[in-house]
Amino acid sequence: MAELVYDPPQDRPAVPGRQLVPLQVSFQDDPKVVKDAATEDYSVHIMPRSWRSGRMSLLMAWSGMFSAMFWLYVAATVAAAVGTVNAVIGIVLTCLTKGAMNYVFARYASRTGLTVALLSRRIFGYFGSMLAPLIFAATALYYAVFEGSIIAVALQEFVGGGNIRLWYLVVVLWSVPLVLGGVRTWLDKLNGFLLPFYVVGLVALVVAASLNHSPSISLPDPHIPFTAPGWLWAFTVYMGVYILMMYTVDFARFGKQKDETFHGVVTFGPVFYLATYLGTGLVGIFLAATVPGVIGEAGITETGIVVAIIETLGFAGLVLIVVSQTRINSANLYLASTNLEAFVSRALKIKLPRMAWAVVAGGLVYALMLTDVLSYLLRALAWQGVFVVAWVAIALVHIAIHRKESGVPEFRPGRLKALTPAVAVWVVASGIGIYLVEGAGTFGTTWSAPITFVLSAVGYLAVARYDALLARGDDPRDEVEDAWEARVQCHACHKSYIAVEMDRDPAADGAAICSGCASASPTFYGAARADSRT
Incomplete structure (x- = not known):
């Protein structure tokens, strides 16, 4: 039947x-x-069932997300703003809530085989769905710029100079060929091979920093006047990276139905987030509290993290950074290419192989690197983060409404x-979120993501009966x-x-x-x- x-x-x-x-x-x-x-x-x-990945293959392919230097940076930044205790509470709450939501997304994608672009068609309609892969591709490109810039800075720091634009080019020329293969034919093997090097490198970093400095993980709460408790502010900061929900859908569709519970709990769920956000986050907080110079006059920067790692481990620190950023950027560039393909084939009726879009994605990353990207990167990610939070809320409600339906x-x-009508809900809720980010001061930056999430969920519930x-x-x-x-x-x-x-x-x-x-x-x-x- x-x-x-x-x-x-x-x-x-x-x-x-x-x-x-x-x-x-x-x-x-x-x-x-x-x-x-x-x-x-x-x-x-x-995704047909004949092309699904084995349990460990998909786990290794997704494990590239574990090794972003961004997780060290954001945890240290949050701890410097609200103190270590509040940061850890916020991170743990994030791990539990994101783990639960990605449990739902992982099982759904495994059962249906749909990408973000295809799922969005059902929710927003044929034309309305074009925004989803566009935002997804843009966000993945921005993260590729961020993570690629870290490798370039590390190379420049270790060598002791050179034009940063040349190092940017080296990073792009190194990264693009690594994503020309697919998930089950290449990325799983690449990330599986590099994973032990990254884990050993993190352990060595902590040990070396402890031997060279007075080890500490305590950053005091500076009592910045946020409009929420420190732990809640930390929690809302991590809502800005809900893009991992979209990443989950596009990777979890490779999972076999018999493995959906394993992937929902381990690969994409609470186990992954506790290891990634809490585990690597504590390393970032440790570096900020232990190694002098990580916290500068301008606060914690990604450059400060890079310099601390290289000064602590020398050449091994450079290897650690290159390994970690190669793994994470394999996911960033892969998903940027697939969603560029989905958007352009739909919007411009242009059909090109994904390999061509990988090259295009690499070119866009390099072009963005040549601009003063850091001056607008965080604002761009804040805007896109609002749209992503709204998408996540709408998609979760949609899945919940249809949870008893098979097929x-x-x-x-x-x-x-x-x-x-879901398009109007998405745009209006996101517009309100962006207004809060840009025009409501500290209250807006703290509460924009939660308010956007609630407005999107309630709004979609109101229009979900539309055929x-x-x-x-x-x-x-x-x-x-x-x-x-x-x-x-x-x-x-x-x-x-x-x-x-x-x-x-x-x-x-x-x-x-x-x-x-x-x-x-x-x-x-x-x-x-x-x-x-x-």
């Missing part, structure tokens, strides 16, 4: 008298698709309306015995994808078309809307 889907069956009747091009069905993976998947990873398609939510371009589906018949999902196992050939690219993502193209006598070609076609959506009216 084919799996049930969220659409009511009566929305998809066969159209009497219509002559359709017969489906070309097979039950083996198309060799051309498998070859593409080695680098493409079904970036604009649903795959509708995401195919020709089966969705152009816009849904986002186009009423069309002749659905390939209903014409095969098992929509997850049957492969149907697309008339546009002549490749076969699972029937779950296939549709009939009214502009081609009802011939089958895959989700990727449907999204990039300049005529398909108009024909599908016309078909729904008949």
Whole structure:
């Protein structure tokens, strides 16, 4: 029996008298698709069950997120602002809440095989969903700039000079080739190989700093007049990096359904956050409290962290930084490339392989590095963070509403309306959040993320009953015995994808078309809307 889907069956009747091009069905993976998947990873398609990763493979691929120097930097910055005790309380609360939310996202992505871009289609409509991959790609690029800049500064510091622009170029030329392979064919092996070096490097850093200085983890609370308790302010700071929820969806879709609980708890859930936010965060706080010079006149900077590591470990410190930033930037550039591909194929109808978008992403990172990026990076991330917080709230409510429904939510371009009221909820709630960040002083910077989250969740609850589906018949999902196992050939690219993502193209006598070609076609959506009216 084919799996049930969220659409009511009566929305998809066969159209009497219509002559359709017969489906070309097979039950083996198309060799051309498998070859593409080695680098493409079904970036604009649903993830079939035959391309899912093993438990340890996915854990290793995702472990690159564990090694960002950003986690050391942000924990030290928060502790310097509210004291170590308040910072640790806020971090632990963050680990528990983010772990719980990512448990939901990881299981959902594993079950459905959807990316952020495809999930957003169902929530916001065909046109309304374009904003999600754009924000996702931009945020991943900004983090790639941040993490790449750390490697460049480390190289410049260790060598003792040189034009920083040259070091930026070296970092980009080193990083881009590392993301040309896919998650299960390369990134899992790269990050799995480098993980022990990073862990050993962190331990060596703590030991060496303890031997050379008076070890401490205590930073006093300077009693800055925030409009919330220090621990709550620390908690809201970490809401600014809810982008990891989006990262989770795009990685967790590689998981097998039998492993969804493991990935929900360990790979993407509370265990990951306790190791990443709390574990590496304590190392950052330790460095700030132990090594002189980390806290300068301008407070804690990423440069101060880099200098402290190199002064403490010498060449081994440089290796530690290069290893850590290579691992995290493999994820940043990979996701930037996949979401650039999803956005441009939809907005500009341009289809290029993901390898090309990896090169484009690297070029954009270098261009951003050449500007005075640090002067606007934090503000840009604050704005994008507000949009991401709103997306997370809406997506969680959407998943909760449909939690008892089995199968795959509708995401195919020709089966969705152009816009849904959720777009207005997203934009308005985000606009209010940005206003609070920019115009409400300390209160706004503290409370913008929580207020945006609540407004988005409540707003989506109010409009969730709106029917986002186009009423069309002749659905390939209903014409095969098992929509997850049957492969149907697309008339546009002549490749076969699972029937779950296939549709009939009214502009081609009802011939089958895959989700990727449907999204990039300049005529398909108009024909599908016309078909729904008949």
